[in-house]
Amino acid sequence: MKHRTLVRPVEVQGVGIHTGKPCRVRILPRELPGLVLRTGEATVVLGVRAVDSTERRTQVAGVLTVEHLLAALWVAGVTAGELVVEGGEVPAGDGSALPFWNAVRRVGTRDLDAERPVVAVREPVWVTDGDRLCAALPSAGLRVTYVVPLRDRPAQAVDVQVDEESFERELAPARTWGYAEEAGGLWAQGLALGASESNTLVLEAGGYRNRPRFADEPARHKVVDLLGDLALLGAELRAHVVAVGAGHGTHVALARALAGLSG
Numbered sequence: 001m002k003h004r005t006l007v008r009p010v011e012v013q014g015v016g017i018h019t020g021k022p023c024r025v026r027i028l029p030r031e032l033p034g035l036v037l038r039t040g041e042a043t044v045v046l047g048v049r050a051v052d053s054t055e056r057r058t059q060v061a062g063v064l065t066v067e068h069l070l071a072a073l074w075v076a077g078v079t080a081g082e083l084v085v086e087g088g089e090v091p092a093g094d095g096s097a098l099p100f101w102n103a104v105r106r107v108g109t110r111d112l113d114a115e116r117p118v119v120a121v122r123e124p125v126w127v128t129d130g131d132r133l134c135a136a137l138p139s140a141g142l143r144v145t146y147v148v149p150l151r152d153r154p155a156q157a158v159d160v161q162v163d164e165e166s167f168e169r170e171l172a173p174a175r176t177w178g179y180a181e182e183a184g185g186l187w188a189q190g191l192a193l194g195a196s197e198s199n200t201l202v203l204e205a206g207g208y209r210n211r212p213r214f215a216d217e218p219a220r221h222k223v224v225d226l227l228g229d230l231a232l233l234g235a236e237l238r239a240h241v242v243a244v245g246a247g248h249g250t251h252v253a254l255a256r257a258l259a260g261l262s263g
């Protein structure tokens with residue numbers, strides 16, 4: 001497979017889920033391999049070493065919440081492009097990867113001449129952090145099994161063979177979620193200032209406050225977050241990734257462990 005870029009530029013604008021402020025991302029075609037992130041001050045080549053923070057979201061070069069955008073690009077095979085971000089955060093949209101997926105679909109993609117690297121896992125690789133586990137096992141394609149423990153309710157699990165079709169149907173629509181009782185604490189830390197019921201599925205005792213798109217929407221969204229973090233590999237991944245209770249920190253740690261396998 002070749003590196004792929006967009007046919008023409010496309011943009012998504014809205015509000016940042018953490019900053020609560022207007023922001024916008026323009027995705028531009030690029031003739032060279034690699035995704036480049038451009039802000040007012042800096043240009044950074046996206047990759048596992050470019051991550052600054054994994055607290056509640058993935059931050060690269062000072063830009064918050066890149067993961068849903070990166071998940072959509074990666075599944076569409078887009079590994080070449082320029083992401084120009086204004087406002088310090090990628091817009092939340094409806095809290096899912098769908099706005100980015102639809103934007104990529106709208107403009108279409110084309111292949112470059114350069115071959116895209118492949119990371120093929122030949123023996124198990126894993127990282128742990130307390131109870132959190134992220135493992136990559138040998139597999140012909142990309143499969144994800146994600147187990148998400150939840151407060152006051154049964155754990156959820158998703159097992160999915162990841163391709164464009166399954167992403168569009170089963171994963172991209174799944175929104176950011178959070179516990180109702182946590183909102184105040186996050187706001188006090190200056191996080192989730194743009195979160196609302198229009199971009200976040202709210203979990204409260206006994207169920208969901210707003211209408212879920214899937215009964216297991218939280219677990220599906222965790223798969224989107226994982227894909228966005230693994231996109232930092234900039235390569236095609238052939239692995240069965242198994243995550244249990246994981247988060248951005250463990251996802252990125254696994255991506256770092258896999259980065260050495262690129263061939």
Ligand SMILES: [Zn+2]
Binds near residue numbers: 067221224
């Ligand atoms: Zn997310």
